[in-house]
């Protein structure tokens with residue numbers, strides 16, 4: 001049997017990037033031979049094994065044929081006769097379809113190295129269409145390598161467009177899609193992921209609520225970029241620039257969905273868009289089964305981001321409601337993430353990327369002021385049950401009044 005390093009490990013070594021996990025392909029071997037060498041099978045009918053010591057993935061060279069719709073619809077053909085070239089041709093991109101032996105000799109039948117130099121994400125063959133998840137993968141690679149100057153080859157974008165129009169994307173499972181989306185959002189230029197999906201028509205299928213924001217105007221006084229879709233991409237860009245976690249990036253992407261519902265005659269104003277957007281945010285959250293912390297933050301940011309921007313003008317009672325809604329006493333981190341998302345929203349506007357955001361410290365100060373209210377003296381005064389709750393609220397409100405007065409003095 002011959003063993004080759006394949007895929008991302010070869011690509012990233014040639015790009016001079018750190019290699020984290022290594023995939024291997026094994027040519028000329030049978031399942032029985034692999035088991036005899038101590039490899040552990042990954043699944044019952046999947047020709048992939050884990051190395052007994054390193055735990056890295058070794059796949060038997062295989063050809064794939066599509067037998068049905070969706071991800072369940074694959075049949076695998078793995079046999080010792082399948083050549084390295086036959087295995088590589090079924091892979092997604094030319095830059096992912098290179099193999100290397102233990103002497104670092106490169107096998108590159110589909111010119112991955114040429115495309116690396118040309119900074120092109122190009123599909124290997126029509127077999128690309130066998131897995132519609134690849135539409136998301138290409139957009140994710142575009143987001144990752146945009147800083148190096150990579151773009152999607154026009155013929156690959158055409159194929160992605162055909163796949164998006166064919167209805168195949170709808171057959172993807174929430175889990176597989178979310179894995180790509182969440183990884184893409186954590187790349188250096190997550191806005192490129194959304195841009196590429198939009199360009200090939202996949203955004204309209206996957207997240208029509210986000211797609212609908214393009215072409216929707218906002219008031220120029222607050223939004224020099226005007227277009228709501230452009231604004232959303234800038235917010236995402238800022239979130240990546242400021243190294244925000246996934247929760248914040250997800251909330252940034254979804255914060256303005258309500259603006260897509262505004263009747264045209266009300267443009268460029270968007271009255272109550274925060275509230276109108278909630279059902280859309282919920283739908284997107286559920287479509288991809290986003291993790292609970294992402295779902296929660298997206299809904300809270302959707303509902304309260306305007307409160308964040310207006311923090312300095314809010315009445316103490318409104319400030320208190322905001323803090324209570326976030327359960328800021330038990331969940332301080334979530335409130336920090338809300339503040340971060342608001343700040344990214346404020347900076348994701350043309351020419352305002354460097355603006356200061358005094359609201360952030362003001363909100364932190366308010367949370368601290370409310371948090372300093374001590375419960376013990378109230379207990380000692382005999383408050384219990386709902387009355388205790390009311391008394392705590394009153395004291396917090398007092399603390400916020402004092403805080404606001406001191407801040408505006």
Ligand code: CTP
Pocket residue numbers: 006007008009023090091092093096097131133134137
């Ligand atoms: N592959 C593919 N189609 C897919 C998934 C994977 O063709 N839908 C192939 C590609 O050749 C890819 C390899 O399998 O390079 C390994 O896949 P994976 O580990 O998911 O991706 P990497 O390319 O290693 O990229 P990353 O750095 O994102 O892990």
